[in-house]
Amino acid sequence: MKTLSYPRLALLAGVTLLFVSLFLEWYSFQVVDINNEIIASWSYNLFFEWTTDFPRGATVNEDYRPLNLNVPFYINVLFVVILILAVGIGTIQDINVSKNSSNIRYYSYIFAFLLMLTFFYVVLFPSIYLYPNELYYPVLTNVDIDLNTITYYSIGIGYILQLFGFVLIFPYSLYYLLTVTALERSRQIPEIQIEKIIQDIQEPIELDEFIAEEELKIKKGDYS
Amino acid sequence: MNYQVFDLKLKRLIQACKETGNYKKLAVVGFISTSNLVDEIALNLGMRPRYREKSEELLFEYMIAVNDIFEKNLQIQIFNNETITTIKEIELLFLRNRGDIPYKHIKNLIFVYYELRKIEVPNLYKGMTGEDYFESSNLYMLNVIPRGMRQKRDTNSSKFKPMLLHKIKEQERVLQNNLNKKLDQMNIERAIFLKNIKKSLIESNKNRITFQGTLKDNMDYGKSQNILIKYFLIGIAFISLCLGGLIAVEMFLYPNTMPVLSNLLLIFFGIVIIMIFSYKSLNKKR
Numbered sequence: 001m002k003t004l005s006y007p008r009l010a011l012l013a014g015v016t017l018l019f020v021s022l023f024l025e026w027y028s029f030q031v032v033d034i035n036n037e038i039i040a041s042w043s044y045n046l047f048f049e050w051t052t053d054f055p056r057g058a059t060v061n062e063d064y065r066p067l068n069l070n071v072p073f074y075i076n077v078l079f080v081v082i083l084i085l086a087v088g089i090g091t092i093q094d095i096n097v098s099k100n101s102s103n104i105r106y107y108s109y110i111f112a113f114l115l116m117l118t119f120f121y122v123v124l125f126p127s128i129y130l131y132p133n134e135l136y137y138p139v140l141t142n143v144d145i146d147l148n149t150i151t152y153y154s155i156g157i158g159y160i161l162q163l164f165g166f167v168l169i170f171p172y173s174l175y176y177l178l179t180v181t182a183l184e185r186s187r188q189i190p191e192i193q194i195e196k197i198i199q200d201i202q203e204p205i206e207l208d209e210f211i212a213e214e215e216l217k218i219k220k221g222d223y224s
Numbered sequence: 225m226n227y228q229v230f231d232l233k234l235k236r237l238i239q240a241c242k243e244t245g246n247y248k249k250l251a252v253v254g255f256i257s258t259s260n261l262v263d264e265i266a267l268n269l270g271m272r273p274r275y276r277e278k279s280e281e282l283l284f285e286y287m288i289a290v291n292d293i294f295e296k297n298l299q300i301q302i303f304n305n306e307t308i309t310t311i312k313e314i315e316l317l318f319l320r321n322r323g324d325i326p327y328k329h330i331k332n333l334i335f336v337y338y339e340l341r342k343i344e345v346p347n348l349y350k351g352m353t354g355e356d357y358f359e360s361s362n363l364y365m366l367n368v369i370p371r372g373m374r375q376k377r378d379t380n381s382s383k384f385k386p387m388l389l390h391k392i393k394e395q396e397r398v399l400q401n402n403l404n405k406k407l408d409q410m411n412i413e414r415a416i417f418l419k420n421i422k423k424s425l426i427e428s429n430k431n432r433i434t435f436q437g438t439l440k441d442n443m444d445y446g447k448s449q450n451i452l453i454k455y456f457l458i459g460i461a462f463i464s465l466c467l468g469g470l471i472a473v474e475m476f477l478y479p480n481t482m483p484v485l486s487n488l489l490l491i492f493f494g495i496v497i498i499m500i501f502s503y504k505s506l507n508k509k510r
Binding site for chain 2: 122131137140141170171174203211213214215217
Protein backbone atom coordinates (compact mmCIF):
# COMPACT_ATOMS: atom_id res chain seq x y z
CA MET A 1 0.00 0.00 0.00
CA LYS A 2 1.27 3.44 -0.90
CA THR A 3 1.80 5.86 1.94
CA LEU A 4 0.52 9.41 1.73
CA SER A 5 2.94 12.30 1.94
CA TYR A 6 2.68 14.68 4.90
CA PRO A 7 1.13 17.52 2.90
CA ARG A 8 -1.56 15.18 1.60
CA LEU A 9 -2.15 13.83 5.09
CA ALA A 10 -2.49 17.41 6.31
CA LEU A 11 -4.97 18.06 3.51
CA LEU A 12 -7.05 15.06 4.44
CA ALA A 13 -6.94 15.96 8.13
CA GLY A 14 -7.93 19.53 7.25
CA VAL A 15 -10.82 18.44 5.06
CA THR A 16 -12.02 16.12 7.83
CA LEU A 17 -11.95 18.99 10.32
CA LEU A 18 -13.83 21.23 7.89
CA PHE A 19 -16.46 18.56 7.35
CA VAL A 20 -16.92 17.85 11.06
CA SER A 21 -17.06 21.58 11.83
CA LEU A 22 -20.20 21.97 9.71
CA PHE A 23 -22.20 19.93 12.19
CA LEU A 24 -20.90 21.56 15.34
CA GLU A 25 -21.70 24.79 17.12
CA TRP A 26 -20.34 27.87 15.32
CA TYR A 27 -21.35 30.61 17.68
CA SER A 28 -22.97 30.89 21.05
CA PHE A 29 -24.00 33.38 23.62
CA GLN A 30 -25.19 33.10 27.17
CA VAL A 31 -26.86 35.61 29.45
CA VAL A 32 -26.45 35.30 33.19
CA ASP A 33 -28.20 37.32 35.82
CA ILE A 34 -26.82 38.87 38.98
CA ASN A 35 -27.05 35.51 40.81
CA ASN A 36 -24.88 33.94 38.12
CA GLU A 37 -27.82 31.95 36.85
CA ILE A 38 -28.13 31.36 33.14
CA ILE A 39 -31.28 33.02 31.92
CA ALA A 40 -30.73 32.67 28.17
CA SER A 41 -28.49 30.53 26.02
CA TRP A 42 -28.38 30.17 22.26
CA SER A 43 -25.98 28.45 19.96
CA TYR A 44 -25.71 28.60 16.21
CA ASN A 45 -25.14 25.85 13.67
CA LEU A 46 -24.94 26.32 9.91
CA PHE A 47 -27.57 23.70 9.14
CA PHE A 48 -29.87 24.02 12.16
CA GLU A 49 -29.68 27.79 12.80
CA TRP A 50 -30.17 28.90 16.45
CA THR A 51 -30.84 26.22 19.03
CA THR A 52 -31.22 26.33 22.78
CA ASP A 53 -31.16 23.97 25.73
CA PHE A 54 -34.01 25.86 27.36
CA PRO A 55 -37.51 24.44 26.97
CA ARG A 56 -39.81 26.08 24.46
CA GLY A 57 -41.73 28.92 25.99
CA ALA A 58 -39.01 30.07 28.40
CA THR A 59 -39.92 33.70 27.99
CA VAL A 60 -36.66 35.39 28.90
CA ASN A 61 -34.69 33.00 26.73
CA GLU A 62 -37.09 33.64 23.84
CA ASP A 63 -36.63 37.37 24.30
CA TYR A 64 -32.93 37.00 23.70
CA ARG A 65 -33.36 34.82 20.61
CA PRO A 66 -31.28 36.35 17.80
CA LEU A 67 -32.53 36.66 14.25
CA ASN A 68 -31.80 33.75 11.93
CA LEU A 69 -28.54 34.33 10.10
CA ASN A 70 -29.76 32.62 6.92
CA VAL A 71 -26.44 31.46 5.56
CA PRO A 72 -27.52 30.13 2.14
CA PHE A 73 -28.21 26.43 2.40
CA TYR A 74 -26.86 25.75 -1.09
CA ILE A 75 -23.45 27.10 -0.05
CA ASN A 76 -23.32 24.57 2.77
CA VAL A 77 -24.29 21.76 0.41
CA LEU A 78 -21.77 22.95 -2.17
CA PHE A 79 -19.13 23.00 0.53
CA VAL A 80 -19.90 19.41 1.48
CA VAL A 81 -19.66 18.35 -2.17
CA ILE A 82 -16.34 20.16 -2.62
CA LEU A 83 -15.01 18.58 0.57
CA ILE A 84 -15.91 15.10 -0.66
CA LEU A 85 -14.27 15.78 -4.03
CA ALA A 86 -11.16 17.15 -2.33
CA VAL A 87 -10.89 14.04 -0.17
CA GLY A 88 -11.23 11.91 -3.29
CA ILE A 89 -8.53 13.80 -5.17
CA GLY A 90 -6.26 13.99 -2.15
CA THR A 91 -6.51 10.27 -1.50
CA ILE A 92 -6.39 8.87 -5.00
CA GLN A 93 -4.14 11.26 -6.80
CA ASP A 94 -0.74 12.67 -5.99
CA ILE A 95 0.14 15.67 -8.11
CA ASN A 96 3.83 14.78 -7.96
CA VAL A 97 3.36 11.52 -9.80
CA SER A 98 0.34 12.48 -11.84
CA LYS A 99 0.57 11.60 -15.50
CA ASN A 100 -2.50 13.32 -16.80
CA SER A 101 -1.99 17.06 -16.90
CA SER A 102 -5.44 17.86 -18.29
CA ASN A 103 -7.13 16.20 -15.31
CA ILE A 104 -5.03 17.98 -12.74
CA ARG A 105 -6.14 21.30 -14.21
CA TYR A 106 -9.75 20.41 -13.41
CA TYR A 107 -8.77 19.13 -9.99
CA SER A 108 -7.04 22.40 -9.28
CA TYR A 109 -10.40 24.19 -9.68
CA ILE A 110 -11.75 22.01 -6.86
CA PHE A 111 -8.93 23.14 -4.61
CA ALA A 112 -9.45 26.77 -5.63
CA PHE A 113 -13.13 26.41 -4.74
CA LEU A 114 -12.27 24.74 -1.46
CA LEU A 115 -10.02 27.63 -0.47
CA MET A 116 -12.61 30.20 -1.51
CA LEU A 117 -15.42 28.55 0.43
CA THR A 118 -13.30 28.11 3.54
CA PHE A 119 -12.34 31.76 3.25
CA PHE A 120 -16.04 32.57 3.04
CA TYR A 121 -16.79 30.74 6.28
CA VAL A 122 -13.76 32.03 8.13
CA VAL A 123 -13.79 35.69 7.11
CA LEU A 124 -17.09 36.54 5.50
CA PHE A 125 -19.29 34.66 7.98
CA PRO A 126 -18.42 36.99 10.90
CA SER A 127 -18.46 40.15 8.82
CA ILE A 128 -21.67 39.46 6.90
CA TYR A 129 -23.72 37.51 9.42
CA LEU A 130 -22.46 38.25 12.93
CA TYR A 131 -21.61 41.95 12.95
CA PRO A 132 -24.93 43.21 11.56
CA ASN A 133 -26.72 41.27 14.33
CA GLU A 134 -24.50 42.76 17.03
CA LEU A 135 -22.99 39.37 17.76
CA TYR A 136 -19.48 40.10 18.90
CA TYR A 137 -16.44 38.26 17.60
CA PRO A 138 -14.43 36.24 18.61
CA VAL A 139 -14.95 36.28 22.39
CA LEU A 140 -16.44 39.10 24.41
CA THR A 141 -18.15 39.70 27.74
CA ASN A 142 -20.69 42.47 27.96
CA VAL A 143 -21.97 43.72 31.29
CA ASP A 144 -25.36 45.41 31.22
CA ILE A 145 -25.61 47.55 34.34
CA ASP A 146 -29.24 48.55 33.71
CA LEU A 147 -30.49 44.97 33.43
CA ASN A 148 -27.93 43.52 35.85
CA THR A 149 -26.94 40.88 33.36
CA ILE A 150 -23.70 39.64 31.83
CA THR A 151 -23.67 38.37 28.25
CA TYR A 152 -20.92 36.05 27.05
CA TYR A 153 -20.40 36.02 23.30
CA SER A 154 -18.14 33.39 21.84
CA ILE A 155 -17.29 31.63 18.62
CA GLY A 156 -17.91 27.90 18.83
CA ILE A 157 -15.86 24.78 18.30
CA GLY A 158 -17.16 24.50 14.72
CA TYR A 159 -15.67 27.84 13.75
CA ILE A 160 -12.39 27.04 15.54
CA LEU A 161 -12.12 23.75 13.64
CA GLN A 162 -12.78 25.71 10.47
CA LEU A 163 -9.72 27.87 11.25
CA PHE A 164 -7.51 24.84 11.87
CA GLY A 165 -8.92 23.17 8.79
CA PHE A 166 -8.01 26.17 6.67
CA VAL A 167 -4.44 26.18 7.95
CA LEU A 168 -4.12 22.47 7.18
CA ILE A 169 -5.59 22.52 3.67
CA PHE A 170 -3.88 25.73 2.60
CA PRO A 171 -0.34 24.43 1.81
CA TYR A 172 -1.29 21.50 -0.41
CA SER A 173 -4.13 23.37 -2.12
CA LEU A 174 -1.92 26.34 -2.91
CA TYR A 175 0.90 24.04 -4.00
CA TYR A 176 -1.50 22.19 -6.29
CA LEU A 177 -2.85 25.42 -7.79
CA LEU A 178 0.57 27.00 -8.32
CA THR A 179 2.09 23.84 -9.77
CA VAL A 180 -0.72 23.51 -12.27
CA THR A 181 -0.48 27.20 -13.14
CA ALA A 182 3.29 26.89 -13.60
CA LEU A 183 2.80 23.86 -15.83
CA GLU A 184 0.23 25.67 -17.93
CA ARG A 185 2.49 28.69 -18.21
CA SER A 186 5.49 26.58 -19.08
CA ARG A 187 3.75 25.46 -22.25
CA GLN A 188 3.89 29.03 -23.47
CA ILE A 189 7.41 29.90 -22.39
CA PRO A 190 9.24 31.38 -25.34
CA GLU A 191 12.74 30.34 -26.27
CA ILE A 192 14.34 33.34 -24.62
CA GLN A 193 12.96 32.46 -21.23
CA ILE A 194 14.14 28.89 -21.60
CA GLU A 195 17.60 30.19 -22.40
CA LYS A 196 17.48 32.25 -19.23
CA ILE A 197 16.40 29.25 -17.16
CA ILE A 198 19.22 27.20 -18.67
CA GLN A 199 21.70 29.92 -17.76
CA ASP A 200 20.35 30.06 -14.22
CA ILE A 201 20.71 26.38 -13.52
CA GLN A 202 24.02 25.81 -15.24
CA GLU A 203 27.13 25.69 -13.12
CA PRO A 204 29.60 28.44 -14.02
CA ILE A 205 33.02 27.32 -15.24
CA GLU A 206 35.95 29.49 -14.25
CA LEU A 207 37.95 28.69 -17.38
CA ASP A 208 39.91 31.93 -17.43
CA GLU A 209 40.86 31.54 -13.79
CA PHE A 210 41.99 27.95 -14.32
CA ILE A 211 44.04 28.88 -17.38
CA ALA A 212 45.68 31.78 -15.53
CA GLU A 213 46.55 29.55 -12.57
CA GLU A 214 48.08 26.86 -14.75
CA GLU A 215 49.99 29.35 -16.89
CA LEU A 216 51.36 31.00 -13.76
CA LYS A 217 52.55 27.62 -12.57
CA ILE A 218 54.31 27.10 -15.90
CA LYS A 219 55.98 30.51 -15.63
CA LYS A 220 57.15 29.77 -12.11
CA GLY A 221 58.20 26.30 -13.13
CA ASP A 222 55.99 24.87 -10.43
CA TYR A 223 54.82 21.52 -11.73
CA SER A 224 53.67 20.04 -8.45
CA MET B 225 27.03 29.99 -25.00
CA ASN B 226 29.73 30.94 -27.45
CA TYR B 227 31.18 27.55 -28.27
CA GLN B 228 34.01 28.97 -30.39
CA VAL B 229 35.43 30.95 -27.49
CA PHE B 230 34.84 28.04 -25.13
CA ASP B 231 36.66 25.63 -27.43
CA LEU B 232 39.67 27.95 -27.70
CA LYS B 233 39.87 28.38 -23.95
CA LEU B 234 39.49 24.65 -23.36
CA LYS B 235 42.32 24.01 -25.80
CA ARG B 236 44.54 26.45 -23.89
CA LEU B 237 43.65 24.80 -20.61
CA ILE B 238 44.39 21.33 -21.99
CA GLN B 239 47.81 22.51 -23.17
CA ALA B 240 48.57 24.17 -19.84
CA CYS B 241 47.37 21.18 -17.81
CA LYS B 242 49.41 18.81 -19.97
CA GLU B 243 52.46 20.87 -19.24
CA THR B 244 51.89 21.09 -15.49
CA GLY B 245 50.53 17.59 -15.24
CA ASN B 246 47.62 18.90 -13.17
CA TYR B 247 44.65 17.17 -14.72
CA LYS B 248 42.22 17.76 -11.90
CA LYS B 249 41.16 21.15 -13.26
CA LEU B 250 40.60 19.61 -16.64
CA ALA B 251 38.48 16.89 -15.10
CA VAL B 252 36.37 19.48 -13.27
CA VAL B 253 35.91 21.59 -16.40
CA GLY B 254 35.10 18.53 -18.50
CA PHE B 255 32.60 17.27 -15.98
CA ILE B 256 30.81 20.59 -15.42
CA SER B 257 30.67 21.27 -19.17
CA THR B 258 29.15 17.86 -19.82
CA SER B 259 26.69 18.25 -16.98
CA ASN B 260 25.67 21.71 -18.24
CA LEU B 261 25.24 20.41 -21.75
CA VAL B 262 23.06 17.51 -20.63
CA ASP B 263 20.95 19.96 -18.64
CA GLU B 264 20.59 22.19 -21.67
CA ILE B 265 19.51 19.31 -23.89
CA ALA B 266 17.02 18.00 -21.35
CA LEU B 267 15.57 21.43 -20.56
CA ASN B 268 15.02 22.14 -24.21
CA LEU B 269 13.12 18.88 -24.36
CA GLY B 270 10.87 20.09 -21.54
CA MET B 271 12.41 18.03 -18.74
CA ARG B 272 13.01 19.23 -15.21
CA PRO B 273 16.58 20.19 -14.26
CA ARG B 274 18.74 17.64 -12.49
CA TYR B 275 18.49 17.50 -8.70
CA ARG B 276 22.00 18.62 -7.94
CA GLU B 277 21.85 19.21 -4.19
CA LYS B 278 24.02 16.74 -2.30
CA SER B 279 24.44 14.69 -5.50
CA GLU B 280 20.80 13.67 -5.15
CA GLU B 281 20.69 12.59 -8.77
CA LEU B 282 23.85 11.70 -10.59
CA LEU B 283 24.39 12.83 -14.15
CA PHE B 284 24.10 9.37 -15.67
CA GLU B 285 20.89 8.75 -13.67
CA TYR B 286 19.45 11.94 -15.07
CA MET B 287 20.39 10.90 -18.59
CA ILE B 288 18.64 7.58 -18.04
CA ALA B 289 15.54 9.41 -16.80
CA VAL B 290 15.49 11.57 -19.95
CA ASN B 291 15.89 8.48 -22.12
CA ASP B 292 13.08 6.69 -20.28
CA ILE B 293 10.64 9.47 -21.02
CA PHE B 294 11.52 9.62 -24.70
CA GLU B 295 11.62 5.89 -25.13
CA LYS B 296 8.20 5.62 -23.59
CA ASN B 297 6.76 8.33 -25.83
CA LEU B 298 8.61 8.22 -29.11
CA GLN B 299 10.64 5.02 -28.91
CA ILE B 300 13.83 7.00 -29.40
CA GLN B 301 16.94 7.43 -27.33
CA ILE B 302 18.29 10.90 -26.70
CA PHE B 303 21.56 9.69 -25.18
CA ASN B 304 23.01 6.43 -26.42
CA ASN B 305 23.85 3.65 -24.00
CA GLU B 306 27.59 3.85 -24.63
CA THR B 307 27.66 7.51 -23.69
CA ILE B 308 25.71 6.82 -20.52
CA THR B 309 28.01 3.94 -19.57
CA THR B 310 31.10 6.08 -20.13
CA ILE B 311 29.65 8.93 -18.09
CA LYS B 312 28.62 6.55 -15.32
CA GLU B 313 32.12 5.11 -15.11
CA ILE B 314 33.78 8.51 -15.11
CA GLU B 315 31.28 10.14 -12.78
CA LEU B 316 31.55 7.47 -10.10
CA LEU B 317 35.33 7.64 -10.27
CA PHE B 318 35.22 11.43 -10.25
CA LEU B 319 33.08 11.49 -7.10
CA ARG B 320 35.11 8.80 -5.34
CA ASN B 321 38.47 10.48 -6.07
CA ARG B 322 37.12 14.03 -5.72
CA GLY B 323 38.04 14.98 -9.26
CA ASP B 324 41.35 13.18 -9.37
CA ILE B 325 40.87 10.86 -12.31
CA PRO B 326 43.35 9.37 -14.80
CA TYR B 327 44.07 11.26 -17.99
CA LYS B 328 42.53 8.59 -20.23
CA HIS B 329 39.16 9.13 -18.49
CA ILE B 330 39.46 12.87 -18.95
CA LYS B 331 40.10 12.28 -22.62
CA ASN B 332 37.00 10.11 -22.78
CA LEU B 333 34.98 12.73 -20.93
CA ILE B 334 35.96 15.46 -23.35
CA PHE B 335 35.23 13.13 -26.26
CA VAL B 336 31.76 12.45 -24.81
CA TYR B 337 31.24 16.18 -24.35
CA TYR B 338 31.91 16.84 -28.02
CA GLU B 339 29.71 13.89 -29.00
CA LEU B 340 26.86 15.39 -26.96
CA ARG B 341 27.43 18.73 -28.65
CA LYS B 342 26.46 17.11 -31.92
CA ILE B 343 22.95 16.37 -30.64
CA GLU B 344 20.44 18.77 -32.05
CA VAL B 345 17.29 18.94 -30.02
CA PRO B 346 14.23 21.05 -30.67
CA ASN B 347 13.03 23.51 -28.11
CA LEU B 348 9.74 21.89 -27.19
CA TYR B 349 8.51 25.11 -25.69
CA LYS B 350 8.25 26.63 -29.12
CA GLY B 351 4.67 26.98 -30.35
CA MET B 352 3.85 24.09 -32.64
CA THR B 353 0.96 25.02 -34.83
CA GLY B 354 1.11 21.93 -36.90
CA GLU B 355 0.40 23.61 -40.21
CA ASP B 356 4.11 24.05 -41.01
CA TYR B 357 4.71 20.40 -40.49
CA PHE B 358 2.15 19.38 -43.01
CA GLU B 359 4.08 21.20 -45.67
CA SER B 360 7.33 19.60 -44.75
CA SER B 361 6.01 16.09 -44.37
CA ASN B 362 4.38 13.55 -46.63
CA LEU B 363 1.24 13.85 -44.62
CA TYR B 364 0.05 16.93 -46.48
CA MET B 365 -2.79 14.79 -47.75
CA LEU B 366 -4.41 15.27 -44.37
CA ASN B 367 -4.71 18.92 -45.09
CA VAL B 368 -5.91 18.94 -48.67
CA ILE B 369 -9.41 17.66 -48.15
CA PRO B 370 -11.69 20.15 -49.95
CA ARG B 371 -13.88 22.32 -47.77
CA GLY B 372 -17.11 20.72 -48.91
CA MET B 373 -15.77 17.32 -48.17
CA ARG B 374 -14.52 18.35 -44.77
CA GLN B 375 -18.09 18.62 -43.52
CA LYS B 376 -18.62 15.04 -44.51
CA ARG B 377 -15.24 14.08 -43.18
CA ASP B 378 -16.54 13.06 -39.79
CA THR B 379 -18.87 10.51 -41.24
CA ASN B 380 -16.24 9.20 -43.62
CA SER B 381 -13.33 9.49 -41.23
CA SER B 382 -13.72 5.94 -40.03
CA LYS B 383 -12.89 4.79 -43.57
CA PHE B 384 -9.77 6.93 -43.76
CA LYS B 385 -8.59 6.32 -40.23
CA PRO B 386 -7.00 2.88 -40.66
CA MET B 387 -5.23 4.04 -43.82
CA LEU B 388 -3.93 7.20 -42.19
CA LEU B 389 -2.87 5.41 -39.06
CA HIS B 390 -1.00 2.90 -41.18
CA LYS B 391 0.74 5.71 -43.06
CA ILE B 392 1.62 7.48 -39.81
CA LYS B 393 3.00 4.31 -38.26
CA GLU B 394 5.16 3.74 -41.33
CA GLN B 395 6.55 7.24 -41.11
CA GLU B 396 7.05 6.90 -37.39
CA ARG B 397 9.10 3.77 -37.89
CA VAL B 398 11.31 5.52 -40.45
CA LEU B 399 11.76 8.49 -38.14
CA GLN B 400 12.53 6.29 -35.14
CA ASN B 401 15.18 4.46 -37.13
CA ASN B 402 16.69 7.74 -38.29
CA LEU B 403 16.57 9.24 -34.83
CA ASN B 404 18.16 6.24 -33.21
CA LYS B 405 21.02 6.58 -35.69
CA LYS B 406 21.32 10.35 -35.41
CA LEU B 407 19.31 12.83 -33.39
CA ASP B 408 18.26 15.84 -35.30
CA GLN B 409 15.95 18.68 -34.49
CA MET B 410 13.56 18.40 -37.41
CA ASN B 411 13.07 14.68 -37.02
CA ILE B 412 12.31 14.95 -33.31
CA GLU B 413 9.77 17.64 -34.03
CA ARG B 414 8.23 15.47 -36.72
CA ALA B 415 8.13 12.46 -34.45
CA ILE B 416 6.30 14.48 -31.81
CA PHE B 417 3.97 15.85 -34.41
CA LEU B 418 3.19 12.39 -35.75
CA LYS B 419 2.47 11.21 -32.24
CA ASN B 420 0.15 14.17 -31.90
CA ILE B 421 -1.73 13.39 -35.10
CA LYS B 422 -1.97 9.73 -34.22
CA LYS B 423 -3.40 10.58 -30.85
CA SER B 424 -5.94 13.03 -32.29
CA LEU B 425 -6.96 10.47 -34.87
CA ILE B 426 -7.50 7.88 -32.20
CA GLU B 427 -9.24 10.21 -29.80
CA SER B 428 -10.70 12.43 -32.57
CA ASN B 429 -11.06 15.44 -30.34
CA LYS B 430 -7.84 16.75 -28.91
CA ASN B 431 -5.14 18.63 -30.69
CA ARG B 432 -2.56 18.71 -27.97
CA ILE B 433 0.82 17.14 -27.45
CA THR B 434 0.53 14.86 -24.50
CA PHE B 435 3.70 13.48 -23.12
CA GLN B 436 3.64 10.51 -20.82
CA GLY B 437 5.74 11.20 -17.81
CA THR B 438 5.10 12.28 -14.28
CA LEU B 439 4.94 15.86 -13.12
CA LYS B 440 8.12 15.49 -11.18
CA ASP B 441 9.90 14.92 -14.51
CA ASN B 442 8.72 18.30 -15.69
CA MET B 443 10.93 21.35 -15.50
CA ASP B 444 8.54 23.31 -13.31
CA TYR B 445 8.18 20.66 -10.69
CA GLY B 446 11.76 21.08 -9.51
CA LYS B 447 11.11 24.69 -8.70
CA SER B 448 8.01 23.92 -6.70
CA GLN B 449 9.57 21.34 -4.42
CA ASN B 450 10.27 21.90 -0.76
CA ILE B 451 8.05 24.93 -0.54
CA LEU B 452 5.14 23.40 1.30
CA ILE B 453 6.52 24.56 4.64
CA LYS B 454 6.62 28.07 3.24
CA TYR B 455 2.99 27.73 2.15
CA PHE B 456 2.13 26.56 5.63
CA LEU B 457 3.66 29.73 7.06
CA ILE B 458 1.88 31.81 4.44
CA GLY B 459 -1.39 30.10 5.41
CA ILE B 460 -0.98 30.93 9.09
CA ALA B 461 0.06 34.50 8.26
CA PHE B 462 -2.91 34.90 5.92
CA ILE B 463 -5.48 33.60 8.38
CA SER B 464 -4.02 35.70 11.20
CA LEU B 465 -4.11 38.77 8.99
CA CYS B 466 -7.74 38.08 8.12
CA LEU B 467 -8.71 37.57 11.77
CA GLY B 468 -6.81 40.73 12.73
CA GLY B 469 -8.64 42.58 9.98
CA LEU B 470 -12.00 41.27 11.20
CA ILE B 471 -11.25 42.44 14.73
CA ALA B 472 -10.10 45.84 13.46
CA VAL B 473 -13.40 46.24 11.58
CA GLU B 474 -15.31 45.21 14.70
CA MET B 475 -13.44 47.77 16.77
CA PHE B 476 -14.32 50.38 14.20
CA LEU B 477 -18.00 49.37 14.16
CA TYR B 478 -18.29 49.03 17.96
CA PRO B 479 -15.73 51.35 19.58
CA ASN B 480 -16.71 50.12 23.07
CA THR B 481 -15.07 46.75 22.23
CA MET B 482 -11.72 48.41 21.64
CA PRO B 483 -10.18 47.95 25.11
CA VAL B 484 -11.01 44.25 25.12
CA LEU B 485 -10.14 43.42 21.55
CA SER B 486 -6.97 45.49 21.13
CA ASN B 487 -4.83 42.80 22.81
CA LEU B 488 -6.22 40.17 20.50
CA LEU B 489 -5.55 42.40 17.52
CA LEU B 490 -1.93 42.78 18.58
CA ILE B 491 -1.57 39.02 19.01
CA PHE B 492 -2.85 38.33 15.48
CA PHE B 493 -0.68 40.97 13.86
CA GLY B 494 2.23 39.71 15.96
CA ILE B 495 1.70 36.23 14.51
CA VAL B 496 1.75 37.74 11.02
CA ILE B 497 5.10 39.40 11.72
CA ILE B 498 6.55 36.20 13.21
CA MET B 499 5.43 34.24 10.16
CA ILE B 500 7.00 36.79 7.80
CA PHE B 501 10.32 36.52 9.66
CA SER B 502 10.15 32.72 9.70
CA TYR B 503 9.45 32.75 5.97
CA LYS B 504 12.40 35.02 5.33
CA SER B 505 14.77 32.96 7.47
CA LEU B 506 13.61 29.82 5.69
CA ASN B 507 14.35 31.51 2.37
CA LYS B 508 17.86 32.39 3.52
CA LYS B 509 18.56 28.84 4.70
CA ARG B 510 17.63 27.42 1.34
